[in-house]
Amino acid sequence: MHILTDLFFTIISTIWDVLPIAAIIFGFQLAVLRKPIPNLKKIITGFILVLLGLGFFLEGLEAALFPLGKLMAQQLTDPSFIAHGDSEKVLGWWDYKWVYLFAFAIGFSTTIAEPSLLAVAIKANQVSAGSIGIWGLRIAVALGVAIGIGLGAYRIVTGTPLYWYIITGYVFVVIQTWYAPRMIIALAYDSGGVTTSTVTVPLVAALGLGLSTTVPGRSALLDGFGLIAFASLFPIMSVMAYAQFSEWTAKRSKNQKT
Amino acid sequence: MKPFRAIVSSLLDSLRDLLPIILVIGFFQLAVLQQPIPNFGEIAIGIVFVVIGLTLFVHGLNMGLFPIGETMAYSFASKGSIFWLLVFAFALGFGTTVAEPALIAVADEAAKVAASGNMIEDDEKARASYAFGLRITVAVSVGFAILIGVFRIIKGWPIQYLIIVGYIGVVIMTIFAPQEIIGIAYDSGGVTTSTITVPLVTALGVGLASSIKGRNPMTDGFGLIAFASLTPMIFVMGYGMVV
Numbered sequence: 001m002h003i004l005t006d007l008f009f010t011i012i013s014t015i016w017d018v019l020p021i022a023a024i025i026f027g028f029q030l031a032v033l034r035k036p037i038p039n040l041k042k043i044i045t046g047f048i049l050v051l052l053g054l055g056f057f058l059e060g061l062e063a064a065l066f067p068l069g070k071l072m073a074q075q076l077t078d079p080s081f082i083a084h085g086d087s088e089k090v091l092g093w094w095d096y097k098w099v100y101l102f103a104f105a106i107g108f109s110t111t112i113a114e115p116s117l118l119a120v121a122i123k124a125n126q127v128s129a130g131s132i133g134i135w136g137l138r139i140a141v142a143l144g145v146a147i148g149i150g151l152g153a154y155r156i157v158t159g160t161p162l163y164w165y166i167i168t169g170y171v172f173v174v175i176q177t178w179y180a181p182r183m184i185i186a187l188a189y190d191s192g193g194v195t196t197s198t199v200t201v202p203l204v205a206a207l208g209l210g211l212s213t214t215v216p217g218r219s220a221l222l223d224g225f226g227l228i229a230f231a232s233l234f235p236i237m238s239v240m241a242y243a244q245f246s247e248w249t250a251k252r253s254k255n256q257k258t
Numbered sequence: 259m260k261p262f263r264a265i266v267s268s269l270l271d272s273l274r275d276l277l278p279i280i281l282v283i284g285f286f287q288l289a290v291l292q293q294p295i296p297n298f299g300e301i302a303i304g305i306v307f308v309v310i311g312l313t314l315f316v317h318g319l320n321m322g323l324f325p326i327g328e329t330m331a332y333s334f335a336s337k338g339s340i341f342w343l344l345v346f347a348f349a350l351g352f353g354t355t356v357a358e359p360a361l362i363a364v365a366d367e368a369a370k371v372a373a374s375g376n377m378i379e380d381d382e383k384a385r386a387s388y389a390f391g392l393r394i395t396v397a398v399s400v401g402f403a404i405l406i407g408v409f410r411i412i413k414g415w416p417i418q419y420l421i422i423v424g425y426i427g428v429v430i431m432t433i434f435a436p437q438e439i440i441g442i443a444y445d446s447g448g449v450t451t452s453t454i455t456v457p458l459v460t461a462l463g464v465g466l467a468s469s470i471k472g473r474n475p476m477t478d479g480f481g482l483i484a485f486a487s488l489t490p491m492i493f494v495m496g497y498g499m500v501v
Contacts, residue, residue, distance in 0.1 A: 003303060013359075018454060020353040025326060028349070032342050033333045039325065046322020049314045054453060057311030064304020065279060068296070072286055081291070098290055105286075109278030113308075115315050116456035118275070120483075122316075123324070123460050127475045162441055163432045170425045177418045186417045186480035193487030194456050196448040199279075201360055222371070225441030232448040232487055 003063055010062070011055030018051060054198075057115065061199065069106065070206040076102050077210035096157050096215075100150050103207060107149035107231060110200040111142035120194050124187055132187070136242060141191045144238030145231045149204060152230035156211045159218060162226040169233045176240050184243035191239045192232040204228060265313075272312035276305065319457050327461025335469040340412060347408040350462070351486060352401035354455040361396055364449055365389040368442045368494075375438040378501070392497055399493035400450050403485035404459065410481070411466050414473055417481045424488040431495035439498030446494045447487040456483060 029037055037043060075081055082095050111117060121134045155165060177185060196204075204227045212224040287293055295301065334343040355361060369378070369385035369392070378384045410420060432440060451459075459482045467479035 003300070003307075007307070017357055017359065017452070020357050021350075021454060021458065024346075024349050024353045025330065028342075028346050029330065029333075032346070033330070033337060035333055037326070038329060043322045043326050046318045046320070046325070048322075049318030050322055050454065051318075053311045053314030053316075053318055055311065056307045057315060060304040060307025060309075060311055062304075063307065064301040065283065065308070068283055068287065068301070069279075072283065072291065075291055076286070098286075102282075102286055102290075105282040106279075109282045112278050113275050113312070115312060116451070116453045118312075118316065119319055119323075119453075119457035120460055122319070123457070123464060124476075124480070127464055127479060162444060166444060167429055167432070170429070174418075174422055174425065183474075183476045186477055186484070189417060189421055189484030190460070190480045190482070193448065193451045193483040197360070197451065197453050197456070201449060222438060222441065225367075225445045227445075228448040229441075229444035 003059070006063070007055060007059045010059040011051065014051050014054045014058070018047070022047070054115075058198065061202075066202055069203045072102070073203070073207040073210045077207070077214045079214055093154065093157050096153070099157070099207075099211065100153050103153040103227075104146045104150040106203055106207070107200070108142045108146035110203055111145040111195050112138060113199050114195060114197060115199075116194045116197050117141055117191070120187075120190060128183070132184075136246070137187075137191070137239065140238045140242035141195055141235040144191075144235030145195050145200065147238070148230035148232075148234035149207070149227055151234075152227040153207065153211060155226065155230075156208065156218060156223050157215055159215075159223065162229065166229055166233060169237070173233070173236050173240075176237060179244065180240040181243045181247050184240060188236050188239035188243070192236045195235050196228050196231050200231065201228065204231065268313050268316065269309055272309045272316070275312060276308055280305065315453075323454070323457040324461045327458045328465035331462050331465025332469050335466060343408060343412075344405050347404040347462075348401040350401075350455075350459070351404035352397045354452065354458075355400040355450050355486075356393060356397035358450060358452050358455075360449040360452070361393060361446070362389075364442065364446055365392045365396075368392055368439070371438050371442060372498075372501075375436070377436065377438070377498075388501065391501065392494065395493050395497045396446055396450060396490045399489040400486045403489040404482055406489075407463065407482040407485040408466065411463060411473065411478050412470065414478060417484065421484060421488065424485070424492070427492045428488070428495075431492050431499075435495035435498050439495060443491050443494035443498065447491045450490050451483055451486055455486075459483060459486070 029035065076099050117138060121137045124132045124137060125134045151165070155162065180188065208224045208227045209220055212218040212220045287295055334346065366389050369389040372378045372388055373380040373385055378388050410417065435443065463482045464475045464479035467473040467475040
């Protein structure tokens with residue numbers, strides 16, 4: 001059972017990652033705040049559960065989904081798959097249609113499984129007293145990431161400069177901020193950063209690398225980056241759109257009643 | 259029977275979170291690539307691990323990470339020392355980022371790009387020192403971001419003005435930064451915030467906003483992560499210009 005020894009090492013390395021955080025928290029608690037931590041036992045149990053949970057989570061992804069997903073990203077971007085064995089064919093951007101669909105689908109599905117997004121959604125649901133749904137937020141963010149990664153894949157295929165897209169995106173975000181309900185703005189900006197961690201980054205990085213090494217004229221080092229930037233920008237817009245849409249439906253049903 | 263049923267239902271929740279990935283990978287493997295699923299047993303064990311892991315994580319979140327973040331926010335607010343709160347904010351941002359595995363990977367990639375673009379010499383030592391410098395740069399920028407974000411919560415400034423200033427900063431830096439660094443810089447914003455940092459920082463922000471009078475946890479409490487994903491872009495492009 002080598003998966004169990006792998007699990008052990010993954011947990012050890014997770015503990016290693018958490019040590020600086022624990023040191024900062026307990027250091028400040030003891031040296032600056034000089035107060036005992038309430039419910040210390042429960043909190044330590046919580047930390048241990050988080051560590052074990054992340055260990056299992058990462059090891060499971062590493063054993064099951066990452067190898068297959070990465071292999072898939074390679075195979076889908078392979079010229080022989082895209083040109084159907086016709087090596088003479090000049091590839092246009094539309095020949096990569098399965099790649100865009102894969103990018104969209106993998107962006108959506110990995111975001112739904114992202115633990116840090118789940119954490120923020122739970123918190124937002126508590127703070128908004130239930131008016132922001134856990135699933136509503138997660139699906140809004142996941143759609144944003146899906147559109148972002150899909151468009152990012154198109155950008156690598158066509159080779160247009162990254163900053164055009166990002167700066168245009170910024171302009172849209174700023175305009176949308178003017179019209180979005182005030183309570184959602186901070187949360188929407190946050191959701192850009194939380195979407196891309198443990199599950200999304202490895203698979204998306206494999207896709208970017210696969211595309212940029214196989215599309216003629218692209219270099220892995222220069223064009224392989226940028227998908228994560230797309231995935232952190234589009235959720236801002238989709239979450240604000242989600243709030244605007246809920247506000248609109250709420251208004252409409254109110255008008256119908258009166 | 260009750261705790262048993264609770265465990266089963268939270269395991270089912272985690273399975274449901276995972277279902278979209280399983281469907282997507284299954285569909286592309288069987289229908290698009292038309293290949294069988296290799297190592298079926300190993301994949302099944304892996305999925306069980308992921309489901310257990312996600313369940314434990316969510317429980318630990320509610321027991322450990324959320325309460326400690328909020329408790330510390332309340333204690334700092336009642337102690338009333340803004341100085342120490344800001345020191346804590348910086349330390350938390352710096353400390354959680356400097357050891358972040360995703361950042362280490364990105365920094366190593368960036369060093370390769372810099373070496374191939376003749377920005378630094380292409381040997382082991384030059385690349386290692388470039389990558390280390392980049393890591394420290396990003397960690398400082400995240401520490402700075404959390405510090406600014408906490409200060410904003412205390413002052414109650416609307417987040418959009420600060421973010422727009424940040425966007426303008428990114429655009430200006432993009433004009434002057436070397437072409438090779440732009441892609442990495444843009445990506446570095448997204449990778450810095452890890453699965454443990456996010457809940458902790460969110461709880462800190464929400465806790466602060468709910469313990470300071472006149473602040474609304476919804477409009478003021480969120481936003482720390484947004485700063486933490488914006489400043490690294492500016493700082494990394496700055497690093498690319500200086501080194």
